[in-house]
Amino acid sequence: MYTSKSSHEDTKYIVFENCLLELFETCPVCSRACDIQPRSNGTFVAIDQRCPHCEYFRQWKSQPCVGSTPVGNLQLSASLYFTGASFFQIKKVFESMHLKMFKHRTFRRHASMYLEPLIIHKWKKEQEDLVKNLCEADKVIIGGKMRADSPGHSAKYGSYTTMDLQNNLIIDIQLVQSKEVGGSYHMEKEGLKRSLEWLEACGVRLDCIVTNRHPQIQKFLKERNVTQYYDVWHLEKGLSKKLEQIARDKDCSIVKKWQHSIRNHLYWTAASSTSRKEKIAKWKSLINHIQDIHIHDDPSYPKCEHPHRVSKDSSKWFKPGTKALYKVEKLLTNKRVLKDVAKLSAHYQISSLEAFHSIILRFARKSVVFPFLGMLCRLYLAGMHFNENSNRPKAKTSSGKPMYRLLFPKAKQRLYITKPLTTNPTYCYVYNLMTLLFEKVLPDPLPYMEELHKITVPDSLCTPH
Template identity: 30%
Template sequence: MPTYCIVPGCNEKSRKGRTVSFHAFPVKDSARCKLWIRAIKHPNIGEDAGIEMLKIKTVCSLHFKQEDFKGYLAGMKWTRPTLLETAVPSVFAVAPLEEDEQAGPSHAPTAAKRIRLQNPIASAAGILGSGGQLQDKSTSQDTLSSIVDTGALTLTASSIPLKTGTLHLTSTPVKSLSDQGQPTSCPDTPGTLDSSFSTIGEADESYKPDTTVTPTSTSSSSSEDESTKDWKEKKIIVNESCLMSLFKFCQICGNPVSSKSVFDCGAQRKVKWTCLVGHSGTWSSSPDVRGVAEVNLLSAAAVLFKGGTYTELSDWCKTMQVQMISETTFYEMQKAYLHPAIEDLYQKQRKDILARVYLEQLDGKTLHLAGDGRCDTPGFSAKYCHYTFMLDDTKEILHTELLQSTEAGSSVAMEPLGFKRGMRELQGEGLDIEVLTTDRSSSIRKIMREEFPDVQHEFDIWHTAKGFRKKIQTKGRKKGNEFLGAWSRSIINHMWYACASSKGDTEKVKRTWQSVLHHVCNVHEWKDEDGQTHQCEHAPLTAQELRTRKWMKKDSLVFENLSLLVNDKRLTKDLEQMALFKHTGSLEVFHSALLKYLPKRQGFSFQGMRERGHLAIMEHNENIVKREQATTNTGEPRSNQVYCKRSKQWVLKKIFNPHTYQFIDTLVLSVLDRRRNRNILYKVPTSSLALPQPALPPNIAPVAKPPKDDAVAAFKSRF
């Protein structure tokens, strides 16, 4: 059964071979449905019409503009056009029927009340003379425009062979048309586009780009398009030959294109074309944001916000022969738009965490922090150091300090200085720190003892256990101490147990730790110097365990060496500051993840180090709290077995859900907003973040750089 259009005066119905589509009323959107009813003005359909009646009514595609559709032709295969969610019928070349007339299939077509070509291709060809020139511009031009406006002509350029008087249309969307058949004026002046920018709209006088033009009868224009489209729209890599094949024929009349111009603006291409008849238009592969190609901003943002570098992007693009922004443009965008966006979001999130912690303190909750430093390179040649403070309960990063070695005088002095600055900053913001956990650094101990005596200083058991394991392994390599290596894992586990079971009791943690000297000798119950009886807290050992375990003898060399390690005075004293069972393992995990944004093989400026560190913190804080263990389709927790080379055993590790990156969406929107802000200018220092004052030297050399000519003259090669 054919489908009919209910617009008064329209006799369209579904027929084989016709390209007209029919669209049902948007009954699920009552407001838009009323707009359709008002536009159609059917005498028998009012705004109070029932849904059941409207469900069976349709409107043909001739009553919609081309921009109302999502669907286009894909090569030679027809695809059904789909209306946008905001589309409303607006093309009516027929006056509404009188009230006594009835619309529908039962009525024969009346006299022509509009110009509508049943065979648009043949009819359009009829108004063209030889060479594709319009014969009667007074009527034929209007007729041809009506065909294009109603969407009747939607054939691809390759679907019809080129002949005199035949239309050849492309599926490339029309960017702009000239009503008088003259070339559309280009708002750009040749020489104002470089690999990333075009000067459209209000000019940014601070930016003077270089021109990258391909002059073959190929050059481009640019049109200002402060696009409201979602920046997350899918992007597709296209071969240049495939793209330019769409500009062989006019987008309006189908005649061959006589000239076209191409401008390559970074990752954006713009094409201006003119056909034999005189129609012209401009096409752009990406919208502009106040004269800057959106795709160029997004490319720079995507690289930085995901922890990449321009070198990686450039190498990939060169391998793939993909057009991309230059290195200079990338870093200028980074200074003007990317870094300020990162800083703003980081400071906002940090203030939110500080406000929450402050309110928790008002409710009586104590504040426990963990702190640790991380240098950009190992050894004594580090240039930068991040000192980070983490909340002990939620594992969120609360504060970080970045230092350059020239501020501290040496690489090893950066961590204590960063710690001191961070503590003063947090206390200056009104936080009352009760417990702080760090490693056993002697310089940090001194600062805590002299400048922050009211804060309880705890030592990290993770670092302590790691150092003790190395001492055991070193002793175990000596002759006669082979048993010591076999006991290494058990002794380290016992250290963790002693701290975890003490519950803040400093005497208990020392007593439990030293009990390992009885256990290794197969003595599980003993008396101390005061005559009190103690015993191991493990379950009774089986006969097989007693038989297979390599027990020590108290008069042996291996036991003597172990006693020296266990009873070390400094370790025994430090155990008192490990009774609360605090460790910085989560901070070490964060420092490992920091390598994604700050690889140690790559050098960065001070501002680059700072903002990349903030990116790592935002990713960590977003995922550390809510990230859960992944589950199977049946709801069972997922895990994986991994072989540990150190213990030579298979261990079970949890599999967590992938990281989320919601903060990146916020950053990208902030970058686009900054570009739209006419007060923020490209390459103007006031648009970038302020550097630390006094200004830090660009390198850490203790002497000034000599003139290059002197260095060349003094250079001598060994070869």
């Protein structure tokens, strides 16, 4: 038995025009030929059927309308926006099939009147729930990182994201335009400043924040007395590049053999230490270790923890007084590196924020320029998608065994790593947005527009000062 559905949940089909018009060729009263007048509006088509013989008339519509808005047109705009699809790419698909579609200005009208107010409203509601849980916690550890909408120091937008590292959830996204702060270099500091002010206004008690090593961020957090730790990968990445440069020297070829071990030692130093002194002591012990010396002068770490072994191959160790040892020691124990090692985060990193930045690319590609509100809404959609799927369970076989896949990252240089598979992502936020759109926003969009109008939109870059 067929059960009626709401218009946006109804199943849709592709219908050919000739097949459709066949249904209206003859009069249902006198069975003679009728006059047919089709008219379309995007995906919507209406057909007027009039019989010149018996004056029979009827009008048929392919989809319901709310006021003058065809539901199918609005739902297509919503589906494009909510899933991060490109209007122009979908338009090319439609044109290649000779499928009717509305123009871009119609899509933008739907976005500004209904879709963007709804996205902002939904994100703010989810934010309220997240912050409520954070306010109840004694200590909150967050991670922060900025993403620019283009590479280099010529970006138009910078989005600063703060994440609850204990629960792996995005809690705030601040969008900064370069013109607001006098250049793209200053966007990261401004984004962090806005996020911290917002968290403070909400009553969240911060324990610490994990970030990269941006100099402006270090100074700003120090002035605000906020405890800061560094993500290990950002330091390891910088050191690895400099070690590669040293290894290119023919007198320093031994460095290449130790690069992987030095990287591992940095992560172990951060994860196994409980104080700054211990971190520095363990890190500096590396210089002795690579010379086959495993007893150290620093009481914070007097000797290596590995079992003592007598080496039969002396060529694998660094020799005192060599160029290779001098360059490696100078790099690994300079004042800046030791200062950064002391501030490495032991348990929480911001790798999940890097994963979130890759999700943003699905909704806001760097090759496309968006208006301020359009960019902000796409960031919010990416946040909804991430929060819904960040803690989804691991995939298992029918017998209950965990499933893994092999990856061959470039950084591993032809070596592979194994990674546990997760279950397929869900898109409940899309269905929830669609339901809200047709049940709440479309009948009365004004309350949602009020929330949108509270957002301050900066002037465009071409506006004179």
